[in-house]
Amino acid sequence: MPDTLTTRLAPGLALCLGLAACGEPAPSAEMEAIAERGELIVLTRNAPTTYFFGRDGEAGFEYDLASAFADHLGVRARFVLLDSVDDVVRALDEGKGDLAAAGLTHTPGRDGRFTFGPGYFLVQQQLICRRGGASPESPEDLADVQIMVTASSSYVERLEELRAQVPGLTWEARADLTTEQILEKVWRREVDCAVADSNIVAVNRRYFPELKVIMPLTEEESLAWMLPPDSRGLQRELNHWFAGLEDNGLLAILQGRYYGHVEIFDYVDLARFRRRIDSLLPRFRPLFEEAAGTHDLDWTLLAAQAYQESHWDPTARSPTGVRGMMMLTQLTAGELNVNDRLDPAQSIRGGARYLAALRERLPDSIQEPDRTWIALAAYNVGMGHVFDARGLARELGHDPDTWVELREVLPLLAQPRYHRRLRYGYARGSEPVEYVRRIRNYQDILIERLSVVSGQL
Template sequence: MQYRQVCGRRGIRTGLAFVLACAVLCAGCGSKPGRLADIRKRGTLIVLTRNAPTTYYIGRNDLPQGVEYTLATEFAHSLGVKPKFVFKHSVAELLQALANGEGDMIAAGLTRTPQRDRRFDFGPDYQQVTQQVVCRRGGPDPDSVEALAGVDLEVVADSSYVARLQALRKTHPKLHWRVNATDGTEQLLRKVWAGKLDCTVADSDIVAINRRYFPNLVIAFDLSEPQSLAWVVPSGSDDLRRAMDGWMDGYRDSGHLEHLMAHYYGLASVFDYVDTRTYVRRIENVYPDYAGLFLQAADAYDLPPLILAAQAYQESHWNPDAVSSSGVRGMMMLTRNTADALGVKNRLDPAASIRGGARYLARLRHRLGPGIRKQDRIWFALAAYNVGLGHVRDARRLTKRLGKHSGRWADVSKVFPLLSEPRYYRHLPHGYARGLEPVRYVHRIRNYADILRYRLNMVDAPENLAAAPPQ
């Protein structure tokens, strides 16, 4: 209102500076979030999201990561603009912010619901999830909607979970729950794990990620059929929605969407309750004794310290006296020949073993040669540590022969198991290999590293992540 009044008096004041000022002010007149022309004119795509493991978070090297971050960033670049992320704490805040014109779109893992369809438009679907009732091991164990009437159930306010529960209550009038307008789904899962809440409802992708950090969480049953996740845009944003549809079709057809989901959710399937619970206990009780050695060795050979620590756990469960039937031993399970080549005189000395293992891993990384994506070189090096450099090179050859990207771990890991099939390994220089083994090896190390990173970064945690489940 103020700049309209000023611009209306420009006939009275004819100074050049004033005219230029009015031009700047009026350039913003009529700007509307969600309108493609305005997005390109301002040079930014304003993305409303949440800070959470499935959306946007700061990962390795203090760089942003997450499915929604990656997708929205790629889409913004396709428009020739930069993404600007605006964070909200809850679904309700996200929807209200979009209604208030604070952003061009919501990228936060939201499902389509009739209520949201009446207020906003949706972009293309990009992921299928199922609503799941999640409780804790040793606590209430409902196996049906009827059984939910007897548990303390709390869900996120203004979520698709509320809409689903409201629909179910029409046929199950005893069903009751509380809504939480301040906490997100991840926070409610943490309350369940800590014994402060019986159960909650969460999408399957969120559950899969968080069970790795909170191993006492259990899936009671599915509350819904599979549902689609999609971006949300202001009603009437037809040009923006069409641009999203076209871009997502190309992103999916190129295989990039599949690679993205494999990168973020591939490890979620690597879940073993007993193993994970043992691991988080050892993070508390054993890891501090060796953390300094991992940091020193990683720094000496330019390796990610948490990856090195996770590899040591995979090799020996952080047992410096570990010995296998094949003769490898120590924290990093070095062979006698490898230890001699690395100058490790006592494989049972944890400092010497860790430093030797780090040196060997760094050497393998260097010997991989060119053509591998920088962010993937550590995975190839770990695979070589497990199965040998020759088999890694064979897997890359076969990957290229099959028309896939030989420098991308996501592609090579799918081809690696073929090294155990005669029709493939007969034509490779190094022959047969247990090809699935290095894939599992790398997956487990990545999983251990992620859990370790999360555990070390936890704030206001209950007294012990590895505590026995409440009885």
């Protein structure tokens, strides 16, 4: 199983566990077991909203959050990957993990079997069908459509509640399929509709743009980590740790990292992008790979940026006079030795060189991936405005080294009370925020599409 955060036991935790001191109740059996093992066993599943292998290794909202909690305990996190919610629930019930961090909703039906940590993310159950297919207009119409959900999920619990109002309501609960796989079945027209949490829908609708949100089936509900029923000591520690997350900003950072760029949904644009991945990208892919390799960039990032700039049209022109695949100004092209902005090879090489140079100009205190996101913002709005925004961020108590906080400050550059006293003055600061969000979105879709089509990047 994947192991992470190999650290020694924190002296503070060891003292509290060994002496039953620190003003807390005597250590519980499960906390002593965690300390003795030197690891926190986390049950999760491989999915884009929980745990996955990204370009730089293990990643995912649940992965990062659980790793941070294990670090707080002074132990390592060991992730046990399971195939479905049903498998996760069963494994926790059988005592195979300390907690389940798998995008699980805290529901009344689960309260009787398990203990929960604090809620950390609000989601809403949604009915999802395919464009051109079934389209029920009210809960009463659900009896007329074929619905599939993953077994042991909160969706089953909600459908059972709805059946009291809609006696003819039926559904198929699949223990062998994840929610993501069921959404793909809806997209392939193999089943009419599915039920899924809004965060899962937001991520997966980018890959399957014909999926359509028909109606919400619940109010907002909290995702929470699920613990064995006798884990009161671990629950106390979780409550204590989560109480400090708002102060240190970790939840906001993770929400920005994994969901900040998926809020956009433009069905026409995403459908066209998917078509152009097949029709246009093969022609330009070698150019992106060569230029990215020269400047230590990810070629899919460069391709996504080029699509945002020109939709991969080498002859593109904006009203302000920028031209070509990477939409370079005449001045910037000259500085980059790009003689013909309409030559895709020159434009891509020039754009890659320019982005790499911007990334190098940023202070060493900015780490990846924030460094790349901020460099992209500078490509769009100019480095001067980015430095202005960083200074303003410090002044307003934000962290200028993280994209999730800098993107909150950039739109303020359009307000006179701020830009009047800044070196570079006014800027449409919301544009680079949208620019970066779209590029991240395109890159995610591109990586997923290439993985499905060819099995390789």
